[in-house]
Amino acid sequence: MTAAPHRFHGAPAAGSGVYSIRFPKLYRPTWAEIDLRALRANLERIQDRVGRDARILFVVKADGYGHGAVEVARAAVAAKHAAWLGVSSVEEGAVLREAGLRVPILILGSLYPFESTLAAIRYGLTPTVASLDGAKRLVRAAGHLAPRERRRLPLCCHLKIDTGMGRIGVRWPAGREVVEYLLGVRGVRLQGIYTHLARADEDALFTRRQLAAFAEAVAGAERLGGRIPIRHAANSAGALRFPESRWDLVRPGLAAYGLFEDFTPVLSLKTRVVFLKQVRAGTWIGYGRHHRMARAGRVATLPIGYGDGLPRQLSAGSPVPGASVLIRGRRCPILGAVTMDMTMVDVSGVPRPEVGDEAVLIGRSGKLEITAGEVARRSGTIPYQIATGLSARVPRVYLR
């Protein structure tokens, strides 16, 4: 076999606007393309839709939903489309700080173990307080700062109210005691209060009930201590569909990455044909002998598999059959089982297929498109899992 030719072989030319962070050369022609222009356009659209009174906290947890947290955060912040960033842990926040990002970063998860509180403070990350115990730990950590670290005081925190998500947070009115406690201490400041919506994309009634419960909690907390500067509730679906959820800050993830409604997808997943063969009718394809060619045809092998995050549920014969990839603008059905590193597809319908042809697993080819949503549906999951499930061995190539 000759090596597959491909566009990113060799370091991209300076100023080409195409670059890969971890692999200056791609020897295996499998990559995810991240279109930073689409990301910026999506964030701009979100800002237009929610109005200028609410700023954007761009959610970049789970390595920026698999897109590469540092790169997407840099692009959003440099374009002034994100006033805040949201992560799920101290580690995720630390990576952004070490990459030089200076905007406020909210840790959306509860700090545990509580020893991580001090690390969060030292990285200048804003913790979520989700219980009285968590509030006390934060106050204690503030008291243990070395003299030269005292410039960080008062530490800002955001109080999480559980209005029906049932994950982390205090219920209201039980949360009163946390607010009263925080108002009575020095060294910690209640900068924000927030909640998270459980079904904003599919249940307006329940979402309105959550938002009403949050409004009641905000009013109660503000009666105790005056206006709380940053009040927030909205994920993508909330921000776009429920104006009353917007408050001072909205927290989109999905829409920013183009994985919601008609926003432009930021990520494409691509590979190239590395092996081609003509097979006879009756030929078995792949592990388990799950697929037998009904007729003679051409079969291409692609260097991508479940080890890259391509769901094995796309295998032929799975509960939602019909998964395919795009080659030269044609749909090519997946044959047999998706394996760890390789996947076979039927290219009998492609005119003059060649080794080196680009194959699109998520994205566009000619007039056709396969969305992450389609891959998710066929795999019995949600687009979040498809994007975050792309493994580290898939190089992310950035289009500026």
Ligand SMILES: Cc1ncc(COP(=O)(O)O)c(C=O)c1O
């Ligand atoms: C607390 C919180 N806010 C906002 C988001 C962003 O949600 P979405 O990606 O649906 O916009 C998430 C993601 O799960 C989250 O956990």
